[in-house]
Structure formats: C-alpha cells, structure tokens
Amino acid sequence: MDIALSGIILLILILPGISFAKGFYSGEFSNQYTTSDFYNLLINTLFPSLILYLLSYPIIYYVFNYDFGFDIILGLSSSNDDVIKTAITTVEKNKIAIIVYQVLLNIIAYSIGNRFKKCVLSKSFDTKYDILKYKNVWHYIITARLLNFEKNSHILQNDTVEDVDFTYVDALVNVNEQTFIYRGVLADYQLARDGGLDLLIVTNAQRKLISDQSGIYKDIKGNYIILKYSDLINLNLTFIQLDETFDASGNLVSVIARTID
Secondary structure, eight states: OOOOHHHHHHHHHHHHHHHHHHTTTTTTGHHHHSSSSSHHHHHHHHHHHHHHHHHOOOIIIIIIIOHHHHHHHHHHSSOOHHHHHHHHHHHHHHHHHHHHHHHHHHHHHHHHHHHHHHHHHTGGGGGOOOGGGOOOHHHHHSGGGGGGGGGGGTSSOOOOGGGEEEEEEEEEEETTTTEEEEEOOOOOOEOOOOOOEEEEEEEEEEEETTTTTTTOOEESSSSSEEGGGGEEEEEEEEEEEEEEEEEETTTTTEEEEOOOO
C-alpha cells in the first residue's frame, strides 16, 4: 500500500478525535492541544474517534439507511490490488456522502469536546481526577482553582473558589534596570506555548519604585497595562470577594471587598 494513502486513511480515522481534542483544549488550553508528543496526541485522538464512529454508525445506518462502509477504508489498506481498486471505485462513487458525513461528524466532535470542557471546568472534575487535569499549572494558580485540589483543601475554611469576584495583583517587575512594584486588578492573562505564563493584563494599575519609602503609588494612565512574565521577579495574587449589603427594599447599600479565606 502506498505510504501517502496509508497516511490519508490514518488521518480519516483520527480526524473526529482531533476535532474533539481541539474543542476540549480550546481557549486558554490551546497550547496543550498543539503538543509535540505524537504518541500522546495519537492516543488522545484515536479513542475519541473510535467512540464517535461507533456512536454515529447506527444513526447513519438505521435513520438515514446509509452504510458508511468501514470495509471500504480497510480495503484501501489492503495489499491486494483488486481489493484496493474496488475500494477506490466505491469511494469515488460515494464521495459526496462521505465528505458530508465527515464534515458533520467533525463539527459534532468539536462541539462535544467544547461542551465536555465546560462541564469539566464548571464541576471542577479536572481538580478531582488526574486524567482530566490540564497540564498548565498557571491556569490553576491565576484562577485560584489550585485551591480546589485535595492537597490544598485546608487553605479555604469559610469560602470557596467560586466566591472569587476578581483577582488583585502585586508584581515585582524589572524595568530598565529599575525595580518597580505594580499593582492592580487582573483583567486577563496569556499562557505561553511551552505551558508557562506569557503575560498579565492589569487594569486600574499603579506602580512605585521598590526603593520609594513613601509608600505612595502613582496611577498609570490608560485602560490596562501588560506585564511580561519574563520581566517579573515575584508575583502576589489576592483573591477578592465582594460582599454586598441590601436594604429592605432591595437597594444596594454597601459593597465591601475582602480576601477569601
């Protein structure tokens, strides 16, 4: 069998799994999806592909009365020239149906992967089961979800991670051979391709020289400031909850910010 043909067959077999993985590792986890470990990528995509094919086959066969014919794909991998010729003829005859089937299956696979990701995160399954844990530790640190792991369960006595309304940042940063303390509200963050932290996006930012003994921070003009991880010396994160008080009529009376504990 031609090597190029075998590669196409393998791609067809794992393509739904690739789409599923793309959905599961979307957003801030997309770098984990582009792993260079071919073995892990193959295993992580082959099993979802097989499951999706097995689940979709009865629907195609009994609902639409169409036999996808996995024997055709196996025929393409045969060493018998007559079998290969028959398989190629069948593929050519049904190419539109095959293309439509693959497109729909991959769209569904991506959607299932994305929904599964949202379920895992909302139920914190990734902090309970290692098999579902994402590899980027910075995601868990910045989002406070590191506190959900069993080994850290003693840290929060009265609150939960879900109580966090925003994160306050204090960062020690090198700028032109000077050291500043930057502080503000964390708006967003970007993870690096190697799994590390790339940058922090901070709003309501202030800064002062670490050598400044006055303790007075100067406001930084602008909507937000970007702090590169490569410039950070140290980083302190404070997870804040806003306690709101309402009067008898339901009007907001006060808002008190406090650190979760």
